[in-house]
Amino acid sequence: MNAKYIFLSIIIFFIIGCNKKKDTLQENSNSKLELHNHSKEFKKQIVKVGEKTYVAIGYGLANSIMIEGTDGLIIIDAMESLKQGETVIREFKEIVDKPVKAIIYTHNHADHVFGAKSIAGKDNPEIYAHELMPYYLDRISNIIRPIIEKRSYRMFGNFLNKDELVNCGIGQNLRINKNSLLGVIRPTKTFKDSLNIDISGIKLQLFHASGETPDQLMVWMPDEKILFCGDNFYKSFPNLYTIRGTAYRDVNEWKNSLDKMRSFSPEKLVPSHTLPIQEKKKVLKALTDYRDAIQYVHDQTIRLVNHGLTPDEIVEKISLPKHLAVSPYLQEFYGKVSWSVREIMNGYLGWFDGNPSSLNPLTLKEEALKIVELAGGKNMLKEALKKAIENKDYKWALQLADYLIVLDEDKKSVQYQKGDILYQMGMKQNNANARHYYVTYGKELKGLSNEALGIPDKDMVHAIPLNIIFNSMAVNLKAEEVLDLNKSITWFFPDKDSYYSMIIRKGIAEVVPSRIENSDITIELDSKIWKELLAEFRTPLMTFLSGKIKINGGKLAFIELMGYFEKTSEIKSESILLP
16 A cells, blocks of 8 residues: 555544544534423413414414404414314314304415315315415425425424424424325415405405515404414524425515514514414514524625635534524524525525535545545545544544445445434434434434325315426436437316327427327326326226226327336435435
């Protein structure tokens, strides 16, 4: 071996072996206690606010809110499943047994909408939402559902036990399991900027309030000066970026929405997560601190971006000033300042950090091979991993484990080691999202199956627009199998009196919302049956035998063509590093 490499290997091994300092950034002996204390926010109860408002807390991840009118009820947010919705509406109707006249969705997230059918029952209420809500609901539920589900279940700790899951930062837990039925009702009334409504004698004003989501709305009850703020405020540092994955959350818009809230001078504030605030001075202080924290992180990130710093460098420099850091409403139980910094820079400049080394980096395997060479061989790298684990230098241990996994060096054994490292890291986190993601991922590496949870009911599937259905198909085309294929297919849906076509052309699936003459294959069937086929509620064979589908161009040709599209149940991780 080259003498220079022997010398470097000895130095690296000496540093690793002698570094007994624990990774204090990852460890906090009081983290579980602090997170445990935060669970007081989610004690299962119904809290009365003002004269006519009741907030169900602790029945699921989010709150559901009831406003009593003269001859009916208004419900704001509808829980995460039919079971939780049924439980909440039963509790509400024990207080006031009146029909549900309206349901208001503050935004599209699952924990606010998937219990709506149970909440509505047979009352046939109007469903209010911002005009963007259906788009974002369909995007998450269909276009990127497989990866969002997997990452969400890691983040919310759906597969963790009571010792591992203390709470979710903004609620006790997301109560969805593999048997949960999901039943959203699509909005019947939407608006762009604002909407004044009078329901059962209750006057409400709905305002668009972009923040955690672009479709977020807030509800102002002027007669009692109560503000229902959705997810733009809760008792934790805001999730300006969520690790389950999201489009850019415009933090300036979020701050502006908080300023709009302050302009009402609300006397009571009712979030869709965590407890209400029922003193005017506390409401103003909390909202002001919240918006100031968001502006501080945004402005200081941009200032340092303009100094040419990279995200890694900026993260080291930005933390909340003391007067904000001590606020009980800005503890990092859910969002984190460091994640927010990275997302803000990415939102303005995209993925490139400005360092030319990042433009065309080594592949994972090339880098791993270089590190092995530098360390003096795989055995030295394995020994370094062992030392890092012994010293609880967990960040470095993870990096070393990844190099060995990429090289497929005792891959199963190293994955188990990585799983143990992640578990230990996770159990010391005070941020619920980080805790759950580390621990769940670690358990996945040791055999846990992160399976899809929740079963959408047929009405929910039937309500999905056809354009979303076909766009979802396009992103699931197995391009590598059709690079030499040129085929066209046209669907006719007599119940909608509409046509959709698709041209599969050398690795892409072009969606055409009309009829194509001389298609290779034409199909006629009810749109609901087509949606049930894609949702795997039906099998193609039984549908053919039922006579409910007509095909010109050959059934076998159609079956072969459909085989070029991945089913949700077939999607598996192909990552070298991800389970």
